[in-house]
Structures are given as structure tokens and as C-alpha cells.
Amino acid sequence: MTMMEPRKHGDASDGTVGGRQSRFEGSMKVTGTATYALEYPVENLAYAVLIQSTIPAGRVVEVDASAALAMPGVLLVLTPEDDLGLKLSADWGGNKPADGPYYPLPRDVGFNGQSIAAVVAESRELATEAARLVRVTYEESQHVADLNDPNAGEGKLMEPLSIAWGDAEAALAASPVRIEAEYSTPREYHVAMEPHGLTAKWDGDQLTIWEPSQWSHGMARMYSEWFDMPYENVRIISPFIGGGFGSKGVPLAYGAVAVAAARKLGRPVKLAVTRPQNFTSYGGRAATRQKIALGATEDGILQAIVHHGASETSVDADWPEQTGAATSILYKVENFSSQHRVVPVNSVTPGALRGPGKNPSAYGIECAIEELAYKLGMDPLEIRLKNYADHDYQSGKPWSTRRLREALTEGAEAFGWSRRSHAPRSMRDGKTLIGWGIGCGTFPVIRAPSEAMIRILANGRVEVVSGAIDMGQGTYTILAQSAAEVFGIPVDQVEVYLGDSRLPGSAIAGGSMLAGSIMGAVHKAAVAARDELIGLALSDANSPFRDTGANTLNFAEGRIAAPRGEAPSLTLAELMSALKREEIEVRRNTLPDGANAQEQLQAWTTMARVQGPTMGDYSMHSWCAHFAEVRVDEDFGTVRVSRIVSAFDCGRLYNPRLVESQWRGGIIMGIGQALLEEGLVDQRNGRTINNNVGDYLVPTNSDIPDIQVISVGVPDHNASALGGKGVGEVGIVGVAPAIANAVFHATGKRVRDLPITLEKLL
Numbered sequence: 237m238t239m240m241e242p243r244k245h246g247d248a249s250d251g252t253v254g255g256r257q258s259r260f261e262g263s264m265k266v267t268g269t270a271t272y273a274l275e276y277p278v279e280n281l282a283y284a285v286l287i288q289s290t291i292p293a294g295r296v297v298e299v300d301a302s303a304a305l306a307m308p309g310v311l312l313v314l315t316p317e318d319d320l321g322l323k324l325s326a327d328w329g330g331n332k333p334a335d336g337p338y339y340p341l342p343r344d345v346g347f348n349g350q351s352i353a354a355v356v357a358e359s360r361e362l363a364t365e366a367a368r369l370v371r372v373t374y375e376e377s378q379h380v381a382d383l384n385d386p387n388a389g390e391g392k393l394m395e396p397l398s399i400a401w402g403d404a405e406a407a408l409a410a411s412p413v414r415i416e417a418e419y420s421t422p423r424e425y426h427v428a429m430e431p432h433g434l435t436a437k438w439d440g441d442q443l444t445i446w447e448p449s450q451w452s453h454g455m456a457r458m459y460s461e462w463f464d465m466p467y468e469n470v471r472i473i474s475p476f477i478g479g480g481f482g483s484k485g486v487p488l489a490y491g492a493v494a495v496a497a498a499r500k501l502g503r504p505v506k507l508a509v510t511r512p513q514n515f516t517s518y519g520g521r522a523a524t525r526q527k528i529a530l531g532a533t534e535d536g537i538l539q540a541i542v543h544h545g546a547s548e549t550s551v552d553a554d555w556p557e558q559t560g561a562a563t564s565i566l567y568k569v570e571n572f573s574s575q576h577r578v579v580p581v582n583s584v585t586p587g588a589l590r591g592p593g594k595n596p597s598a599y600g601i602e603c604a605i606e607e608l609a610y611k612l613g614m615d616p617l618e619i620r621l622k623n624y625a626d627h628d629y630q631s632g633k634p635w636s637t638r639r640l641r642e643a644l645t646e647g648a649e650a651f652g653w654s655r656r657s658h659a660p661r662s663m664r665d666g667k668t669l670i671g672w673g674i675g676c677g678t679f680p681v682i683r684a685p686s687e688a689m690i691r692i693l694a695n696g697r698v699e700v701v702s703g704a705i706d707m708g709q710g711t712y713t714i715l716a717q718s719a720a721e722v723f724g725i726p727v728d729q730v731e732v733y734l735g736d737s738r739l740p741g742s743a744i745a746g747g748s749m750l751a752g753s754i755m756g757a758v759h760k761a762a763v764a765a766r767d768e769l770i771g772l773a774l775s776d777a778n779s780p781f782r783d784t785g786a787n788t789l790n791f792a793e794g795r796i797a798a799p800r801g802e803a804p805s806l807t808l809a810e811l812m813s814a815l816k817r818e819e820i821e822v823r824r825n826t827l828p829d830g831a832n833a834q835e836q837l838q839a840w841t842t843m844a845r846v847q848g849p850t851m852g853d854y855s856m857h858s859w860c861a862h863f864a865e866v867r868v869d870e871d872f873g874t875v876r877v878s879r880i881v882s883a884f885d886c887g888r889l890y891n892p893r894l895v896e897s898q899w900r901g902g903i904i905m906g907i908g909q910a911l912l913e914e915g916l917v918d919q920r921n922g923r924t925i926n927n928n929v930g931d932y933l934v935p936t937n938s939d940i941p942d943i944q945v946i947s948v949g950v951p952d953h954n955a956s957a958l959g960g961k962g963v964g965e966v967g968i969v970g971v972a973p974a975i976a977n978a979v980f981h982a983t984g985k986r987v988r989d990l991p992i993t994l995e996k997l998l
Contacts, residue, residue, distance in 0.1 A: 251727025292922030330842030349516025391579030402571030411531025423915030430478025482588030558593030602973035671982025677970030696809025724791030741840025748962025902967020
């Protein structure tokens, strides 16, 4: 097997699971030695550039590429006229569609910015210039610009997302205290630092793709189905990823175009999606609106929650941004009703963006619970503790672990919540209004099988091998820590190979499931390899441990010894030398025993084996509580987040330093969501107006305050083999409502539609 360069760990300190080992690739990234997918040197490259529609709805009548093709160095122009010979692929879950062709450059236009043609030339600059010469004639039809378009309608009810227990409407009507409000969030985009793209190369019937990927095995499977070829003939290579946040989990239309062009030309093709094209080549978070009604007793006990949510989707597919995802599990309530609708509009199909569903859901319920607290004259912390859910009222199951109460109380103490005065506009510093707010968050534990290989080499080094990926969350580092702990060796004695679909199968780096899934597989494989080594050491004629009478060996501080010291201790290299072994290789997975090859392939390349948070005896989730302080200029309405304290229950932390970094990253994205981010649409033509990082605002260093993060979790071995729960997405959930609630406390003005901008406060 050919493998890429391993990722080595230079800092051997604190290298076991739970230690604060530095992320190995950090120095590589800041010094420029980390090679990203689009940077791989490939000889004889051609360059593809996309042409996107300029109308929101209609049909491509004609593409005139004659002027482009007349330019020297232009190799190919692909249009809807070209039959690329592609077939539809199964979806994430492996569900097969009806047999039919797949057209990555369609004639029917569903949104402004849809890819409808591509130019391939000897250089990117030439291809870009040639693309300007292509003339497209359209037959335009009526469009729906966005969720608020008068022609959008109410949309379609998503029956599986309708949840109810008790009699919510009757309980609401009978409640002595009621509030009702509507909350909305705009379109939001991933804007990862690394734009999308790929390089595709054919060698006969073998296809190699260098592409940033959150799921190398699943993407390889979808490419193989598009091009009607064996799975094993496709290889995805993705060693480093410059941000994904949910946008790099599946292949997209531009990928099919690049691969098809490479096949037609018989040479490698690189396609780098421009920054504006990143806003329409795949979908971000859909715009949402939700109406929430709460009923309570006069002492603040919730009696009913009635929730009606809607999100926009494309005219081609239903993608619900589930506004009820967190509403049903955050609080104790005996009467609950939630519905969600999707409203088709002329936009790209939305996709998964960090904390999908849970994020807007928490925004609605956490603002509403605060509004109820103020109507009751109750402290926002008190009302949350008073309505603490002792079990999952939706599934009826007990929590596996739920330390949200501890997150609230310990977070409040660290923040200094007891010093807060209740009345809006009652805390100030001169002309600056000060506000404090709370927002709770949650994210489900999603479990998936994974596979790993462990190699013990003659030189005493240990290799960890998996097709899992690392997009900055620390997969390389925690896998090295896991192996180092099992073998009792320094972490710098471990090498890790990741990011290649030819390597052992892995879950997707999405849904906050990868760490729990792959750590279980690596630990299982490492223990099996250690056990095999122990068996050899106790039975091999050449082993110094054979005649000691020991029935096991101890691995610690880089040495191997019998429990009672019957023989000299050896290093791993010395024992391998004594055994005359060049290598010990063990491969293990976390599927049920007896899974055959086809079942294994299905597990790595589809979501068919994924288990949700209530598949079992318990309801399993990560939890958090955010405490935000804002400072609002009384004259100008400008809002600055000046302090955040967040407490998390994410089970056992495999590496607290890396977890804290993930939490802070989510919080920073939440600050952007609350105050800055908003996809703007031209109602006349459905065009995304601010399709660049100059106009689509994301937080910069000057926007970010001191962020204190606290762990209150305990190991949860129902959630994962090593006791961890997801950490990557929960951090963003609840941040926006914490800031919105703090803004209300500061100003007395309730802004229910994000982002909170100065014109909404003045």
C-alpha cells in the first residue's frame, strides 16, 4: 500500500489521552509546509473555470462558445449540450435513486449562480478570460427570491419533523402567563478559509482526486457511482483541510465537471472555485423563521411549548434546517407541539453548517425563555434551573449524562452572574450600556463505526493508519495520543497516516461524530496489537520473557516489563529485535463481529450504520451554557461583545487544549452569527449580493473578546468507547441568543431577527 508522508509529533510531553498535547500540524500550517489538496504538484495540468447562470429561474436555450474556442490554448468548453455519461449516485444514507442520468451542467436553471458551463484551458488565467467570451441565451421564468418573497407561500409540512406530546394548545390556552414571538435568521455561509476545488487525474481506469474532503470514503463512493466504475478504482487524497464546517462532506457538481473534463482530455484537470462561486456552488445555512408560544404558571413553571418553524430550501430538493431540533429537549414540559415546513425558493440547495438545526432552534427557544423570564420578573438563570429536564421528554428515555445544571451554575459563578441587576438599561459605564445574557445549547451524540490499522515496526515506532480526516480539529494528535497511551511510549514515537480513501474506513468528520468513532477503532486496534505482541513475547523461544512465568506484560514510560520484574525491561525496538520481527500489523473495526466485506464497505461509505442519540437505552447529547456581556454605545447603537464565559458538558475530553480551541471556534462563529453575518439577496434576480469576504462579514480579531471555557463533563461510556461526546458543533449553539439576550438587557430593545445591527437598535 502506498501511503502519504506521516504526520509526526515533535512534542512528547503530556502525550496520553486527556493530555494537553499541542496540535502537531500547527507549525506546518504557519510555516507553509502543510500541503493542501489543490497544492499537490501534478504534471501536464489543464485548468477549468466555471460559468454560472445569471438568471434565477428558466432554461438555457443556447451557449455560444465559438469566441472562447477560437482562443489559442483553450482546450474544451462543456455545456448542457454535452452528455458526460454520468449516473445518479446514492445519497448520504446509501439510498439509491431511480435510475437516470446526472447532469452537473443542467439546462434547467434553478437559481442565480448555478453552474451551467465550464471552460478548460492551458492556464487558469486563459480559462478565466475565455469564460468571459461565452455567450448564454436564456428563456427566463418567474422566480421566488427568498423565504420572505410574497410568492414564497407557507411551504410544505415535513411530517417526520412534527413532534408532539400532551395537549400543547389546550395547556397554552389555560396557562396564566403566556408569551408569543417570531424569530428569524438569515442565510449564512461557510466561508471557509480554503475555497473548494479539486485536481482530477485518470490513469487508465484508475481515478485519483486531490480534494479537501470531510469524508474520503463516502466521496470516493459517490464519484464511483457517478462515473459507473468500481469503488476501489477511485482514490480521494485529502491530508489537510482549510476549514469545512459541513461544506466538504460530499462531492459537488463542479467535481463531476472536473473529472469528466479530465477524462475527455486525457490529462489532469484542476478546478478551483472562486470566492463568489463558493456562495452558490453549495448551500450554507438556510434562512429560518419560527413562531414560539410559551405558557407558564405565575411562578415560572413551563406548562406548554407550541412551535411553528420554517426554513427555505431549493426548488430541486428538500433540506430542512430543523428549527425544532433543540426546542424539544432543553426544558421540562409536559405539553409540547412542534412543526417544521420547508419553503422552496430559487437558491442552491442548503447544506449542513456547523450545528445544523440545533443552532437556529436554540436561538428561538433561548430568546423565548428569556422573554418569559422578563414577563414574570424572574432571573433568567433561575427560570432555566426551575425548568430543568430530568429526562428526555421527547423519547421518554433517561439522559446518559446531562450536566447542563452544572454548566449553568458553574458558568454563572465564573461569570459573576450574581452581580447582575435585573432591569434593562440598569448597568452602564458612562455612555456605554452594559448587558448580560444567557443562552443554552445542545448537540446530539451521533455514533458511527470506523476502522483503523496499527503497525508496530522493528525500530520501535508505532503507526496509526486510517482514512479519517483532520480539518484542524486535531484528529492526527488525539490518535497518536491514544496509541501512545496503549503502548506506554512517548507520543513522538507514533506516526499517523490519514486523509486517503485507500486507507482503513472511517466515519465522516461531521455531526461531531468522528473523534468518538475513530478513537474507539484506534484504541481497539492498538490493544489487539499490544495483546499480539504480549503473546509473542511470552511464547517465542527468542523472547527474554518466555521463561519468566508471567502471563502479561506492563507497558509504561517507553519500556516493557513483566509485572514482578522477572526479566530486564526492554524498549519496543529491543523486544521486536529479540523476536526477530520486522512488523506487527493489526486491523480492527467497531462493527458487530462477523460483518462481511460488503457490510464494512457500506459502513464507511454511507450513513446506513449511523446511530442517533436515542438509539439505545439512553438519550445522549452534549450540553453547554453561554454567558455573554455586551457593551452598547447609547448614542450610536454599536454593539461589542466584551466578555464570554461558556461551560460545557462534552464527556471525557481526549485533549483539553484542542477541545477548548474547538469550543472557542464555535463561539466565535456564534458572535458572527449574532452581529455580522447575513446573506443578502437581490429580490429582482435572486442574486447573492454580498458574495465575497469583503461584504459578507465574519468576525476578525478586533471583534472577539476574552473567551473563558469550562468543562463540567464526566466520562460517558454509553456515548463512546473512551467516554467522550461531540465537541465540534455544540460550541456555536446558544451563542447568538446569549448575545441577543444581553443586548436586550443593555438596551431594553428586543431584536428578534439576526443579525443585531445598529439600525435595529436606533
